[in-house]
Amino acid sequence: MTVGEVRNILNAGVLCGQDLLDVTEIKSACGADMMSDVLAFVKDQGMLLTGLTNPQVVRTAEMMDINCIVFVRGKTPDPSVVRLADDKRIILLTTEERMYPACGKLYRAGLSEGSSGKATA
Amino acid sequence: MIHLRYEVDGSDFVSCGKASEDVKRTLKNIGIPSEIIRKIAIAMYEGEVNMVIHANGGLAEVEILPDRITIVLTDTGKGIPDIPKAMEEGFSTATEAIRELGFGAGMGLPNMKNYSDDLKVESRVGEGTKVTMSFIL
Numbered sequence: 001m002t003v004g005e006v007r008n009i010l011n012a013g014v015l016c017g018q019d020l021l022d023v024t025e026i027k028s029a030c031g032a033d034m035m036s037d038v039l040a041f042v043k044d045q046g047m048l049l050t051g052l053t054n055p056q057v058v059r060t061a062e063m064m065d066i067n068c069i070v071f072v073r074g075k076t077p078d079p080s081v082v083r084l085a086d087d088k089r090i091i092l093l094t095t096e097e098r099m100y101p102a103c104g105k106l107y108r109a110g111l112s113e114g115s116s117g118k119a120t121a
Numbered sequence: 122m123i124h125l126r127y128e129v130d131g132s133d134f135v136s137c138g139k140a141s142e143d144v145k146r147t148l149k150n151i152g153i154p155s156e157i158i159r160k161i162a163i164a165m166y167e168g169e170v171n172m173v174i175h176a177n178g179g180l181a182e183v184e185i186l187p188d189r190i191t192i193v194l195t196d197t198g199k200g201i202p203d204i205p206k207a208m209e210e211g212f213s214t215a216t217e218a219i220r221e222l223g224f225g226a227g228m229g230l231p232n233m234k235n236y237s238d239d240l241k242v243e244s245r246v247g248e249g250t251k252v253t254m255s256f257i258l
Contacts, residue, residue, distance in 0.1 A: 033223060034224070036224050036225070036232070039167060039228065040226075040235075050223075052223045055136075055138075056134070056224070059138035059166065060166070063138070063145070065155070
């Protein structure tokens with residue numbers, strides 16, 4: 001599905017990357033607050049759902065080639081974090097949904113975890 | 122051969138990862154395949170985070186050769202008393218404050234081992250740690 005569809009499903013606000021919503025296809029996603037887990041167990045993920053809002057979330061996404069981050073529980077990062085993501089062309093969304101229902105709604109809509117699993121490189 | 126050198130500022134968690142970003146950009150510019158770039162970027166980023174949260178920063182050096190890339194991370198932090206223990210998944214000495222930032226799950230060194238083709242960790246308690254990672258191209 002496109003990030004635009006993700007936004008509609010989660011009734012999310014767009015913090016940056018508005019122009020990329022309908023041209024960015026997401027095939028898999030993961031939800032985590034520990035960036036170490038994202039770096040360890042996620043492979044080929046297009047989207048990260050998290051309750052963490054510090055700059056390292058964007059840097060982790062950058063390293064993992066994740067092109068969309070959804071902040072759950074209505075969290076909004078500092079403007080400097082939004083700028084950092086915007087510079088890297090990473091889309092930032094924010095939703096009032098909590099992590100579990102946010103993941104559940106996307107999964108039900110057909111977005112699976114994809115080829116995640118312990119990365120053996 | 123390309124040689125890159127970065128001072129990693131241990132007092133600045135916000136900018137942590139900049140060296141890894143720069144290396145990723147450089148590797149992309151010289152045409153390294155994206156799957157290999159991702160492995161290198163993740164491993165170096167984990168190392169950079171480790172230097173910031175455990176060792177008050179350090180030095181990151183990257184050597185790019187036609188057939189391999191070597192990353193050497195050197196710090197003068199407190200050192201690792203038990204390296205085999207530190208290599209175990211889930212073992213961490215990070216504080217709760219670090220965990221609240223999303224790190225300290227005890228996956229740093231295991232990730233670096235998983236993503237690199239060779240990992241060497243040398244450490245002396247009270248003197249510092251040297252981590253050498255090699256990636257075959």
